[in-house]
Amino acid sequence: MSKIEEIKPLRIDPKFRYEIARMPDGKNILQCFQCGTCTSDCPVARFNEKYRPRNIIRMAQLGLREKVLSSDFLWLCASCFTCTDRCPQGVEVASVIRALKNLAAIEGRIPQIFRAQLGNLLKTGYICEIPETRIRKRDSIGLPPLPKGNAEGIYRSLRDLRIMKVIGVAKA
């Protein structure tokens, strides 16, 4: 028998769905009737049985703020917008998921991998730090040097965003 998790009333935020509905592209969240089309067409759901956009929308509708914002699966969304294109109710599923990620990020709930990628971006201009061995390998097979990343420009573009304070990025 599958385990049914008890949901305590104190863990429910009845205003959460309205908070989402007021966000850009969030207004149709209340129209979701749980048909599952978004999940059946989602390329991530195809490879990860825990990832179900339909469930994310339902959790948001039910006010399970804490549960959805602290979940790891929220960050698996590839923002391909297939779900949005297919939803018969006009729910902007991908945008709602992006809004949920933004809310999670504002509260500092950002997976380590994304913190690391932002750190790399600010340091080198690349999302991944390119190892010296890779650079030497390129050189040995006659490939041209990689273009220099514009870390300064990226920092200037991002420095006023709230996320920079949330993750504690400080740069002179």
Ligand code: SF4
């Ligand atoms: S496709 Fe739209 S209506 Fe159907 S479950 Fe997904 S969000 Fe809800």
Ligand code: SF4
């Ligand atoms: S936007 Fe996200 S939830 Fe929607 S289909 Fe693409 S990966 Fe799945």
